[in-house]
Amino acid sequence: MALRTAFRKTALRKSALYSLSNFQYRNDFNNLNYQENNFEIPNNVKDFDIKFHEMTIGGQTEKIYKHMDYPLESCQELLAEMTISIIGYGPQGRGQALNLKDNGFDVIVGLRPEGHSWELAKQDGWLPGKNLFDIDEASQESSIIQYLLSDAGQIECWPIIEKNLQPNDTLYFSHGFGLVYNDQTKIIPPKNVDVVLVAPKGPGIKLREKFLNKERINCSFAIEQDYTGHARENTLALGFGIGGNNLFETTFKNEVYSDLTGERCVLMGLIQGAFKAQYDVLREQGHSPSEAFNETVEEALISLYPMVNERGMDWMFENCSTTAQRGALDWSRKFYDVLKPEIENCYQSVVSGQETKVVIEANTNKNYRHQLQQELNEINDQEIWKVGKFLRQLR
Numbered sequence: 001m002a003l004r005t006a007f008r009k010t011a012l013r014k015s016a017l018y019s020l021s022n023f024q025y026r027n028d029f030n031n032l033n034y035q036e037n038n039f040e041i042p043n044n045v046k047d048f049d050i051k052f053h054e055m056t057i058g059g060q061t062e063k064i065y066k067h068m069d070y071p072l073e074s075c076q077e078l079l080a081e082m083t084i085s086i087i088g089y090g091p092q093g094r095g096q097a098l099n100l101k102d103n104g105f106d107v108i109v110g111l112r113p114e115g116h117s118w119e120l121a122k123q124d125g126w127l128p129g130k131n132l133f134d135i136d137e138a139s140q141e142s143s144i145i146q147y148l149l150s151d152a153g154q155i156e157c158w159p160i161i162e163k164n165l166q167p168n169d170t171l172y173f174s175h176g177f178g179l180v181y182n183d184q185t186k187i188i189p190p191k192n193v194d195v196v197l198v199a200p201k202g203p204g205i206k207l208r209e210k211f212l213n214k215e216r217i218n219c220s221f222a223i224e225q226d227y228t229g230h231a232r233e234n235t236l237a238l239g240f241g242i243g244g245n246n247l248f249e250t251t252f253k254n255e256v257y258s259d260l261t262g263e264r265c266v267l268m269g270l271i272q273g274a275f276k277a278q279y280d281v282l283r284e285q286g287h288s289p290s291e292a293f294n295e296t297v298e299e300a301l302i303s304l305y306p307m308v309n310e311r312g313m314d315w316m317f318e319n320c321s322t323t324a325q326r327g328a329l330d331w332s333r334k335f336y337d338v339l340k341p342e343i344e345n346c347y348q349s350v351v352s353g354q355e356t357k358v359v360i361e362a363n364t365n366k367n368y369r370h371q372l373q374q375e376l377n378e379i380n381d382q383e384i385w386k387v388g389k390f391l392r393q394l395r
């Protein structure tokens with residue numbers, strides 16, 4: 001490990017020469033004002049050219065970085081002299097650590113030795129004293145710290161990370177929670193480090209599964225502090241190293257506001273509420289459990305949502321019966337009117353810090369695990385999901 005320490009912090013390189021060049025093309029995409037540009041920013045760091053595509057839609061321009069523009073060898077070479085510590089081995093820590101290691105990066109893992117994750121990491125082949133350490137040692141011995149403890153765990157362990165951050169280090173998050181709500185979390189990084197984010201748009205389990213299938217997952221990324229002048233290229237190399245596909249640039253704030261709203265609404269909270277409400281109405285009106293489930297969940301997940309994924313909502317509507325189309329179009333407007341104010345309330349609750357306050361209070365309550373398990377058991381006991389379990393076995 002002494003050797004590692006000797007080689008750490010090699011981040012000081014010459015500044016990048018930023019200039020926009022290359023071609024630009026315009027495309028009228030379904031009559032929308034859609035435009036895609038392709039720029040290259042030549043960079044004198046080890047042949048690591050920063051390329052991005054620019055999309056202007058609805059009056060807003062977004063930058064998209066595509067993995068095919070960033071060969072793995074360039075990413076490896078860029079970070080060759082840096083040790084990356086993955087602090088935490090939940091779904092994200094595990095997925096990102098294994099993908100980076102398999103992609104040839106110098107990775108160590110930092111965990112509490114008495115925890116469940118330590119055993120899991122050992123089972124995955126990480127060796128104590130070689131590439132598996134406690135959180136203090138791992139963060140000391142790395143120049144890139146990927147801080148992937150649970151959001152509550154990040155608050156507790158921050159004093160350890162803070163004392164081990166050296167000038168020019170990179171502090172990496174996969175969620176804006178800790179930093180954006182630092183009035184609550186007290187996670188305030190020093191000014192002389194890079195602070196970046198790469199947030200896979202899917203669970204860590206999928207990130208790993210897709211990697212093993214030679215597939216990738218879209219991610220958002222953000223640069224909060226660029227002390228070294230190299231935060232961008234390092235973040236891109238990390239994003240593609242963990243198995244990122246297209247990387248969409250955002251800010252810590254936008255990432256956390258949209259993520260917290262999404263999971264409370266359409267991704268999880270709203271969908272559980274909507275499925276259960278429809279199932280209960282059908283059951284109360286005398287429909288059988290299988291009929292209520294099939295018309296609510298089975299058909300949605302197996303038939304219709306995949307169509308939306310493949311070709312879009314308009315295509316799904318176009319390819320349903322005229323009866324379904326007419327009714328769904330009319331009712332979609334009523335649901336929009338009912339749901340939009342609630343989603344707005346949720347967004348404001350996220351922005352105000354109320355949502356994170358609830359999360360932090362819950363996770364610091366000693367009885368929380370027990371209470372959470374009770375709530376999860378309640379969902380498990382709901383008739384809709386019992387029927388689902390049974391019908392899945394018949395598939």
Ligand SMILES: NC(=O)c1ccc[n+]([C@@H]2O[C@H](COP(=O)([O-])OP(=O)(O)OC[C@H]3O[C@@H](n4cnc5c(N)ncnc54)[C@H](OP(=O)(O)O)[C@@H]3O)[C@@H](O)[C@H]2O)c1
Binds near residue numbers: 153177200202
């Ligand atoms: N879940 C996802 O797929 C996903 C997707 C995008 C972004 N993210 C973000 O990625 C980060 C990690 O999330 P995650 O879901 O992978 O992890 P998680 O399940 O929230 O956290 C699990 C890890 O945190 C450790 N931990 C928790 N409290 C600790 C403490 N007080 N001291 C030391 N270790 C502690 C656990 O270790 P022990 O086993 O020792 O308890 C375990 O390794 C979060 O910022 C999350 O918001 C997650």
